[in-house]
Amino acid sequence: MNKNLKLIGDGLVKNNPTFVLLLGMCPTLATTTSAINGMSMGLATLFVLVLSNMAISAISPLVPDKVHIPVYIVVIATFVTLLQFLMQAFTPAMYETLGLFIPLIVVNCIVLGRAEAFANKNGVIASACDGLGVGLGFTLALTVLGLVREILGSGSAFGFNFIGGHDGMLAFVMAPGAFLCLGYLLVLFNKIFKK
Amino acid sequence: MEYFLIIISAIFVNNIVLAQFLGICPFLGVSNKLSTATGMSLAVCFVITLATLVTYLLNMYLLVPLKIEFLQTIAFILVIAALVQMVEIVLKKVSPALYQALGIFLPLITTNCAVLGVAITVVTKEFAFVPGGTLNLAQALVYAVATALGYGLAMIIFAGIREHLALSDVPKAFKGVPIALISVGILALAFMGFSGIV
Numbered sequence A: 001m002n003k004n005l006k007l008i009g010d011g012l013v014k015n016n017p018t019f020v021l022l023l024g025m026c027p028t029l030a031t032t033t034s035a036i037n038g039m040s041m042g043l044a045t046l047f048v049l050v051l052s053n054m055a056i057s058a059i060s061p062l063v064p065d066k067v068h069i070p071v072y073i074v075v076i077a078t079f080v081t082l083l084q085f086l087m088q089a090f091t092p093a094m095y096e097t098l099g100l101f102i103p104l105i106v107v108n109c110i111v112l113g114r115a116e117a118f119a120n121k122n123g124v125i126a127s128a129c130d131g132l133g134v135g136l137g138f139t140l141a142l143t144v145l146g147l148v149r150e151i152l153g154s155g156s157a158f159g160f161n162f163i164g165g166h167d168g169m170l171a172f173v174m175a176p177g178a179f180l181c182l183g184y185l186l187v188l189f190n191k192i193f194k195k
Numbered sequence B: 001m002e003y004f005l006i007i008i009s010a011i012f013v014n015n016i017v018l019a020q021f022l023g024i025c026p027f028l029g030v031s032n033k034l035s036t037a038t039g040m041s042l043a044v045c046f047v048i049t050l051a052t053l054v055t056y057l058l059n060m061y062l063l064v065p066l067k068i069e070f071l072q073t074i075a076f077i078l079v080i081a082a083l084v085q086m087v088e089i090v091l092k093k094v095s096p097a098l099y100q101a102l103g104i105f106l107p108l109i110t111t112n113c114a115v116l117g118v119a120i121t122v123v124t125k126e127f128a129f130v131p132g133g134t135l136n137l138a139q140a141l142v143y144a145v146a147t148a149l150g151y152g153l154a155m156i157i158f159a160g161i162r163e164h165l166a167l168s169d170v171p172k173a174f175k176g177v178p179i180a181l182i183s184v185g186i187l188a189l190a191f192m193g194f195s196g197i198v
Helices: A002-012 A025-030 A035-062 A065-090 A092-101 A103-107 A109-117 A124-154 A175-193 B002-013 B024-029 B034-063 B069-094 B096-102 B105-111 B113-124 B137-165 B177-194
Strands: none
Touching: A002 A124, A025 A092, A025 A103, A025 A124, A025 A175, A025 B024, A035 A065, A035 A092, A035 A103, A035 A109, A035 A124, A065 A092, A065 A103, A065 A109, A065 B069, A092 A103, A092 B113, A103 A109, A103 B069, A103 B113, A109 A124, A124 A175, A175 B177, B002 B137, B002 B177, B024 B105, B024 B137, B024 B177, B034 B069, B034 B096, B034 B105, B034 B113, B034 B137, B069 B096, B069 B105, B069 B113, B096 B105, B105 B113, B113 B137, B137 B177
């Protein structure tokens, strides 16, 4: 049990997919226009990550080595399609907002990366915990980045406006702000955690 | 006229890297040197055009008539993976020089979200300046080529900047990816000047 808890903790800080491994940059930059959007994208990826990790760890002994990548991609794409259906049914507004980046979870290198680096040589439970940890780390990073951009760009946090009569610096909600904020957050992360 | 608008919009206004955030991983990964950046851009251009052609036809003549559009994601990624493999085999046989030049970049393109992104965009997105809203085959191909050119443009500009960055004295915590991201941010700010043209 302790081992599984450690796996979750590792994904959150030591192997944080965004701040340490620098994986999955496209959704990180594109969907973090607000804290809520960033968190939703993180949770959507978490969903696919946990399920695909579990499925891949279960089927990996049966898959011949030569075709393992295409098989993994089909497994991941299946869960992404499932997610698309669920989001269309229960959160249609968020599905519209995140748009193209929901189907693009298929090519998010975090998901295939965890399948390749962890799930195909570990048990189902451990793989689920690993997926949960990395997914939570990704969600955390996206929420933080979304929060910073939302505060700077629209003067609100999680949708609550706290600067009355002020629009904020719009550039931070648009494309340049994404690159700048992530750049400076990485600097901060390097300063604190990598001496 | 709409072809011109598609081209300007795809290269400058909605640049695939600087405005749409697609294909960032290879953008940051291989933009250290101008020569590798050019090679990658060429490979992406080639695959995006080919993949868009095939997935557009697949969608139009197989998925839509059978009413299985929900399989788009799975079908498209399989087509792209197979296509990249095939291009690799053909190039190796037909033009070993080009194959050598593209090297490792070819297999990496399968997981480049720019390719899947463009393939999905041309069959789902509504374009305001195109009559009818959705792209026909010729327009889709023009859009694909222009987008790929935009990718190449951003990549080559950024590789040029990065070659200079490598020589400058940057604070330790900024070294590597952080300063690269901040530079892209400034470049994206410059590209924002194009918005409003189309």
